[in-house]
Amino acid sequence: MTALTSALEITKLAHEMHVDEAELAFLATTSPDDLRDLRGVVSHAMFSRHESRVKGLAAVSKKLPAAVTAKITEIAMGPMLSARVAAVMDPTDAAKLAGHLKPAFLADLSVHLDPSRVGAIIAKLDRSLLVDVGRRLLADGHVLTLARFTGVVGPETSLQVMDGASGAEILQVALFLDDTSVLDPILAGLPDETVSEIAAATADPGEAAEALLATLSEDSRARIASLA
Incomplete structure (x- = not known):
């Protein structure tokens, strides 16, 4: 799971630096915590520059x-x-x-x-504006950006943004979250049909499934298991 987490952090860092991920491939063996710290330093430096x-x-x-x-x-x-x-x-x-x-x-x-x-x-x-913008981000495939804002706007607004989203799309957003504490309340508000799609996406053993399930409460994991 460390390899996946590092890869996700490299994606976030590339986004912060406005470069292609391939240019940061040399960081693949760096720990997720170090990459997260580096992203914070880069963000501060780029902001301070102007x-x-x-x-x-x-x-x-x-x-x-x-x-x-x-x-x-x-x-x-x-x-x-x-x-x-x-x-x-x-x-x-x-x-x-x-x-x-x-x-x-x-x-x-x-x-x-x-x-x-x-x-x-x-x-x-206004929440209506946040939902409108969030749905545009989702439609355009900006799942990383959407994930970064999910922890800021909160579960209720996030649920409205994700209304109608597929389980695969929600899984993508979940993997890029910085604040995973919002996952359980979001999952609790999703309909069984969508949770079933998430369950299907995590049914096969793999790092993505492990990364998601590791952040969830026992009740959330049990719900996913029951709908798998």
Whole structure:
């Protein structure tokens, strides 16, 4: 299971660095804990690199009407820079601005966000908007991004996002979670049909099945076993 966990951490690190996973293949024998620590260092370094610039942009945006800032954000700044600016904005101002941005743009922006920096903003957003953005991420195959936000938005919102998702899709999200404590309440809220699909996906022995089952409570494991 360590090999799989390391591979998942390399995928997350490649996403953080905006490089192909193959470029980080030399890290395959590194422990998952060390890779996780490295990802944190990289995330901090990349954010700090442009911190003064994005703080300046955030200060300017505060002086403009939210509707005007939203237009500038979508047309001139793009998703990556907008994500950097959002991370240093006042949460109330950022949430107000988000209400003027198109959900499709917010989904693109989310791919570049560090959830640990924007929890206060997410807490102020309407659940309907979070669900809309989450479903767009799922539809576009951004399971890693969705997994990173699952622990921030909480089980109830995550369940709405995953309504209609296949067991295989949910398993993918589960494998990339940083906060596995949300898995049990999410599983408890899923219908038997979807849990049966997850059970089928974990029926064959393998590292993916072991990684998922190891994070679940006895009740959750028993439910999966009963539906297998």
